[in-house]
Amino acid sequence: MLIDIHVHFFPPTVFQAIWRYFETPTHGLWNVKYKLYGNEFVEALRNEGVKRFTSLVYAHKPGLAAYLNEFIHESADRFPELIPFGTVFVGDGQSGRVARQIFEGYKFFGIKLHPFVSQEDLDDPRFFPVYEIMEDLGKVLICHPSSVPVYKRTDGAHRLRRVLGRFPRLNVVVAHCGAFEYEAYCALADDFECLYFDTAFNCVHTEFFSNNCPRREFFLKYQDRILFGSDFPNIPHEYSKQVTALKRLNLGKAIERKIFNDNALKLLGLKE
Numbered sequence: 001m002l003i004d005i006h007v008h009f010f011p012p013t014v015f016q017a018i019w020r021y022f023e024t025p026t027h028g029l030w031n032v033k034y035k036l037y038g039n040e041f042v043e044a045l046r047n048e049g050v051k052r053f054t055s056l057v058y059a060h061k062p063g064l065a066a067y068l069n070e071f072i073h074e075s076a077d078r079f080p081e082l083i084p085f086g087t088v089f090v091g092d093g094q095s096g097r098v099a100r101q102i103f104e105g106y107k108f109f110g111i112k113l114h115p116f117v118s119q120e121d122l123d124d125p126r127f128f129p130v131y132e133i134m135e136d137l138g139k140v141l142i143c144h145p146s147s148v149p150v151y152k153r154t155d156g157a158h159r160l161r162r163v164l165g166r167f168p169r170l171n172v173v174v175a176h177c178g179a180f181e182y183e184a185y186c187a188l189a190d191d192f193e194c195l196y197f198d199t200a201f202n203c204v205h206t207e208f209f210s211n212n213c214p215r216r217e218f219f220l221k222y223q224d225r226i227l228f229g230s231d232f233p234n235i236p237h238e239y240s241k242q243v244t245a246l247k248r249l250n251l252g253k254a255i256e257r258k259i260f261n262d263n264a265l266k267l268l269g270l271k272e
Contacts, residue, residue, distance in 0.1 A: 006229025198229030
């Protein structure tokens with residue numbers, strides 16, 4: 001059974017807008033394979049052996065974050081497999097109040113931030129009240145600071161280092177193992193024990209990606225801080241390819257169990 005730490009769970013209208021963006025040729029992305037919502041979405045993951053999955057959402061404009069967080073709060077009551085994650089758009093103001101609502105009101109496990117979409121950098125001081133609350137409560141930040149797949153900026157590790165220098169106990173999961181700036185994020189992991197990675201898109205060789213697999217030694221070294229993620233449903237390939245790609249590394253059953261299940265249980269404080 002799998003725990004997928006990198007699953008997007010948007011309302012249908014938002015998903016449709018995202019998929020239109022992905023499939024516009026000028027953006028250089030791909031055709032999305034799984035265009036599913038609600039019950040069909042959840043059933044597809046169940047059929048892949050996924051027992052729990054996150055609800056990664058992010059906002060690109062003012063006012064959207066509150067709508068997304070409310071949607072996730074309602075969806076968590078409908079789908080017990082859902083591990084609720086919300087988001088914060090600091091342009092809305094009162095970020096500390098929003099964080100209190102997310103974590104103390106809605107009981108979310110963490111938030112997702114995508115600085116390339118929101119155009120709000122991780123080290124923006126307006127996020128600091130959020131990080132302080134998260135650090136105190138042991139919540140998890142899943143973020144996409146690296147350049148994968150087509151982003152031009154590569155300063156994400158530097159910005160995240162500034163955040164962790166100020167909030168060293170903040171649990172952070174770097175999406176996509178930090179591709180394509182693997183070395184910079186490995187250096188961060190060596191300096192900050194609360195830094196984790198998710199595997200989404202790594203080692204899945206498609207026409208859209210090259211050089212997207214850190215060496216086998218990466219998975220051995222950080223075996224206790226790597227969590228399985230797929231980027232479902234916004235992927236161009238069969239879901240099973242992500243699982244197969246990791247198993248092809250021949251890490252052994254014990255390490256595979258950590259990556260596919262145990263590390264997420266420990267980080268999120270879930271019970272088997």
